[in-house]
Amino acid sequence: MEVELTNLSKKFGDVVGVEALDLDIRDGEFVAFLGPSGCGKTTTLLMLAGIYRPTTGTIRFGDRIVNQLQPRDRNIGMVFQSYALYPHMTVFGNIAYPLKLKKVPRQEQQRRVEAAAETMGIAHLLDRRPGQLSGGQQQRVALGRALVKEPDILLFDEPLSNLDARLRLTMRGEIRSLQKRLGITAIYVTHDQVEALTMADRIAVMNLGRLQAFATPDDLYERPPTKFIAGFVGNPPMNFLEIEFAQENGAMQLRSESLELGLPPEFAAAAAAADGAVTFGIRPEDISLDDYGPVSGEVFVVEPLGRDDLLDIIVGTEHFLLLADPKRKSRAGDRVRLSFDMTRAHFFDPRSELALSWK
Amino acid sequence: MAAAGALTNINTDSMSGRLLLALRNGLLAALAMALLAFLFHSLLRPMIGSALVEETLTITLSRLFLVLLPIAAYLAAGTAVRNMEERHKALILALVAVTAVYALVVGAQALLGAGPFAPRPSLQFSARQTDEGILVEALEAGGAAELAGLQPGDIITAIRRDQVTLTELNQRVGLAEEDDPFRLRYIRNGEQDQLTVRAVLQTGVDNSAIVTGLVIALVIASLSIYWPGRTLPYILLAVSLLPMVVGYLWLIIATFSYRTRGILPLDGAGNIGGLTIENWGFLLGEDIAGLEFSIWQVTLNSFLLAVLMTAVVLLVSSMAGYALSRMSFAGRKFFLSFTLILHGFPAVTLLIPIFFILLNLGNLPLIGQLIGFNTLGGIALVMVAFDLPLGIWLMKGFFDHIPWDMERSALIDGASRWRVYREIVLPQIRPGLLALGIFAFIGGWNAFLIPQTYSIGAGTVNLPVFLNELIDETAPVDWNQVAAVGLFQLIPIFIFFVFAQEYLLNIYAGGTKGSS
Ligand SMILES: Nc1ncnc2c1ncn2[C@@H]1O[C@H](COP(=O)(O)OP(=O)(O)O)[C@@H](O)[C@H]1O
Ligand SMILES: [Mg+2]
Numbered sequence: 001m002e003v004e005l006t007n008l009s010k011k012f013g014d015v016v017g018v019e020a021l022d023l024d025i026r027d028g029e030f031v032a033f034l035g036p037s038g039c040g041k042t043t044t045l046l047m048l049a050g051i052y053r054p055t056t057g058t059i060r061f062g063d064r065i066v067n068q069l070q071p072r073d074r075n076i077g078m079v080f081q082s083y084a085l086y087p088h089m090t091v092f093g094n095i096a097y098p099l100k101l102k103k104v105p106r107q108e109q110q111r112r113v114e115a116a117a118e119t120m121g122i123a124h125l126l127d128r129r130p131g132q133l134s135g136g137q138q139q140r141v142a143l144g145r146a147l148v149k150e151p152d153i154l155l156f157d158e159p160l161s162n163l164d165a166r167l168r169l170t171m172r173g174e175i176r177s178l179q180k181r182l183g184i185t186a187i188y189v190t191h192d193q194v195e196a197l198t199m200a201d202r203i204a205v206m207n208l209g210r211l212q213a214f215a216t217p218d219d220l221y222e223r224p225p226t227k228f229i230a231g232f233v234g235n236p237p238m239n240f241l242e243i244e245f246a247q248e249n250g251a252m253q254l255r256s257e258s259l260e261l262g263l264p265p266e267f268a269a270a271a272a273a274a275d276g277a278v279t280f281g282i283r284p285e286d287i288s289l290d291d292y293g294p295v296s297g298e299v300f301v302v303e304p305l306g307r308d309d310l311l312d313i314i315v316g317t318e319h320f321l322l323l324a325d326p327k328r329k330s331r332a333g334d335r336v337r338l339s340f341d342m343t344r345a346h347f348f349d350p351r352s353e354l355a356l357s358w359k
Numbered sequence: 360m361a362a363a364g365a366l367t368n369i370n371t372d373s374m375s376g377r378l379l380l381a382l383r384n385g386l387l388a389a390l391a392m393a394l395l396a397f398l399f400h401s402l403l404r405p406m407i408g409s410a411l412v413e414e415t416l417t418i419t420l421s422r423l424f425l426v427l428l429p430i431a432a433y434l435a436a437g438t439a440v441r442n443m444e445e446r447h448k449a450l451i452l453a454l455v456a457v458t459a460v461y462a463l464v465v466g467a468q469a470l471l472g473a474g475p476f477a478p479r480p481s482l483q484f485s486a487r488q489t490d491e492g493i494l495v496e497a498l499e500a501g502g503a504a505e506l507a508g509l510q511p512g513d514i515i516t517a518i519r520r521d522q523v524t525l526t527e528l529n530q531r532v533g534l535a536e537e538d539d540p541f542r543l544r545y546i547r548n549g550e551q552d553q554l555t556v557r558a559v560l561q562t563g564v565d566n567s568a569i570v571t572g573l574v575i576a577l578v579i580a581s582l583s584i585y586w587p588g589r590t591l592p593y594i595l596l597a598v599s600l601l602p603m604v605v606g607y608l609w610l611i612i613a614t615f616s617y618r619t620r621g622i623l624p625l626d627g628a629g630n631i632g633g634l635t636i637e638n639w640g641f642l643l644g645e646d647i648a649g650l651e652f653s654i655w656q657v658t659l660n661s662f663l664l665a666v667l668m669t670a671v672v673l674l675v676s677s678m679a680g681y682a683l684s685r686m687s688f689a690g691r692k693f694f695l696s697f698t699l700i701l702h703g704f705p706a707v708t709l710l711i712p713i714f715f716i717l718l719n720l721g722n723l724p725l726i727g728q729l730i731g732f733n734t735l736g737g738i739a740l741v742m743v744a745f746d747l748p749l750g751i752w753l754m755k756g757f758f759d760h761i762p763w764d765m766e767r768s769a770l771i772d773g774a775s776r777w778r779v780y781r782e783i784v785l786p787q788i789r790p791g792l793l794a795l796g797i798f799a800f801i802g803g804w805n806a807f808l809i810p811q812t813y814s815i816g817a818g819t820v821n822l823p824v825f826l827n828e829l830i831d832e833t834a835p836v837d838w839n840q841v842a843a844v845g846l847f848q849l850i851p852i853f854i855f856f857v858f859a860q861e862y863l864l865n866i867y868a869g870g871t872k873g874s875s
Contacts, residue, residue: 101773
């Protein structure tokens with residue numbers, strides 16, 4: 001089922017929940033809403049579900065405008081962060097509830113609940129009550145309940161954030177493969193960019209109630225359209241630096257108080273045209289420790305991440321984050337030299353924060 | 360306030376802190392028991408003082424409190440320091456604390472002229488028990504007995520017609536007030552005769568009682584330190600609860616006796632015994648004290664009132680509570696604070712205006728017969744109105760704790776709002792509904808003020824009003840009869856609690872975790 005949001009807004013009195021959201025979601029697509037807490041993700045989802053009434057705008061499922069439809073008439077399934085299971089019903093009762101409301105015959109109910117439970121791997125828990133289940137099992141029950149009525153659209157509101165890290169990893173894969181297999185359009189709200197990047201076909205990045213970008217994970221990572229996205233997507237986050245361009249011996253350079261770097265030819269022409277300050281961004285993996293590098297600095301903090309060490313390096317007055325091989329055994333206070341892969345540099349307008357796409 | 364704060368924040372690490380803790384617990388226990396003793400002795404006794412039989416019970420109870428008071432206080436002081444590492448230090452602390460508590464109690468008694476400092480009733484002669492009776496040995500010069508004409512060598516056999524021994528005589532005298540007459544039968548030179556001695560109050564300090572008290576205190580303190588196992592708190596609890604237990608025991612025993620002294624049933628001759636089931640005759644429809652109500656009609660009224668109350672209070676409170684908790688509408692804030700004010704409003708002040716309202720309601724066509732003055736419906740209506748503010752607030756509080764997501768989830772699953780309320784929300788607050796239902800039921804069952812005010816005649820009288828009619832006569836009250844009706848009224852409440860208790864304790868383990 002395609003979903004189309006047009007000029008969708010929700011205001012709670014003076015508080016803006018979501019503002020002028022336009023979004024086209026294709027049939028069978030897995031879309032993630034990504035953004036920091038309070039940016040309006042849940043609000044959007046609840047408008048889709050029919051719980052909140054939009055202040056302005058339309059919501060279209062397929063070729064039908066559903067603004068006026070009650071939640072029960074929208075044929076959606078939703079999984080909540082809190083699971084929202086019904087504690088007074090057994091697992092069977094929970095999963096069967098949507099079917100019972102649809103007046104599905106008993107035997108059919110039984111069959112479909114068992115099938116859903118089988119899919120979710122909770123068939124042995126059907127007699128228990130939610131209070132007797134672990135977090136991961138409750139999550140599966142919630143998912144089973146959302147799936148059992150064969151919805152056109154699946155909505156997820158941060159479904160994994162109450163699980164431990166390992167479980168989160170397995171559930172991510174399961175949800176993704178389940179969705180692909182069933183071919184149900186899914187909208188998945190999260191504030192965890194790894195989740196969004198690994199699961200979604202396309203990611204809608206939101207901030208302060210507004211849509212920042214709607215693109216594939218690759219696009220968002222490689223060509224972030226705004227400084228907000230560049231900083232929000234990617235872990236550890238991108239390094240930013242206020243710089244100016246300068247010309248020396250016919251070659252373009254970027255310059256700040258603390259460092260000077262040469263610019264590859266593909267940027268040079270555009271840079272020559274830029275006037276005044278520009279925000280320069282570079283990801284940690286595009287800076288490397290290099291004994292012959294052009295920039296010198298001092299290790300400030302070392303944070304071992306296991307596979308890598310995350311180094312915080314001071315260059316002049318600037319801090320840079322980068323990843324280093326733990327075998328180097330970097331220690332705070334070490335003097336190091338750095339080289340920057342300038343082909344992967346990003347530039348942003350410091351006022352509008354929009355990317356300056358020069359390549 | 361600062362002092363109270365200091366008392367609750369005692370640092371229990373230091374010796375002095377521990378001592379303070381022991382002292383505090385001891386004093387609090389003493390204070391609580393003293394208040395109860397005062398309640399029974401000085402408030403309850405005068406209230407039903409007209410009835411001699413019952414007086415013996417309240418006296419027993421207040422004495423019980425007074426006897427148990429120090430024990431509870433010492434135990435409380437002892438328990439406070441009991442779990443210290445070094446036993447002997449704990450013992451010293453307990454002894455010091457108990458002595459201090461004892462000194463304070465004795466000091467207070469000296470100030471109030473109570474306990475060993477109280478004037479004691481006496482007939483002012485000494486005697487000894489012989490086979491024939493009580494042999495008078497010596498009289499105090501100018502004392503009550505001498506004034507009455509008693510002589511050494513007289514043998515007292517009975518008070519009025521009741522045979523007495525010396526112990527019994529002393530007991531009776533001990534209970535007497537100033538000037539109470541004792542009509543003694545005695546044998547002098549083979550002749551039987553009788554005379555009346557009036558009790559006098561003798562002042563003087565009973566030193567031996569003070570010393571004995573201190574010794575008992577120290578022994579209990581030591582025991583509380585060295586008593587093995589974890590039973591000590593239970594002993595403390597049992598000691599403090601004993602008077603209540605005695606009260607209930609009396610209620611039960613009294614219903615099966617002609618009369619009682621203390622909690623002992625007496626027969627016509629004043630001996631222990633004389634059990635009867637006559638007091639329960641009312642169950643078979645016997646008239647009581649000339650009242651022409653059938654007990655079953657009265658019970659039915661009580662029951663209808665309770666059921667009506669429970670049903671309406673539950674229905675209206677839960678729905679109003681839900682609306683106040685979940686929906687936004689004009690006037691919601693005002694309504695909330697208004698119900699709170701209503702809850703604090705004393706019902707008594709509204710009795711007269713409500714009377715007029717009920718009179719007018721009675722004039723309504725059709726429903727006037729159901730909710731007017733002197734109808735069960737009218738009484739229930741008024742009682743429900745007084746109960747609703749609390750009920751609504753209680754329910755709102757319960758609804759507030761149900762996560763929104765659970766309701767949203769049910770809506771998305773395909774339920775209507777009404778169905779969500781019935782099938783998803785209400786089951787979550789079952790303990791709350793049960794609690795409120797029980798309160799409403801008991802409130803309706805025990806209702807007195809409003810039924811008493813707005814009912815005349817057998818049609819609307821409920822059990823408490825009926826009970827009151829039994830006492831309100833100018834004729835002497837048959838307390839054993841009252842006790843029987845009172846116990847009868849208690850039975851459903853007992854049953855209700857026995858069953859409801861399990862439900863009340865069985866609160867569901869939640870199926871939701873923190874929501875965003
Ligand atoms: N029912 C509500 N009433 C008032 N403000 C709300 C309500 N729901 C959400 N908001 C506000 O709308 C904004 C977006 O909230 P939400 O959609 O829950 O954010 P997210 O799910 O992205 O963390 C927040 O500022 C929040 O305070
Ligand atoms: Mg949210």
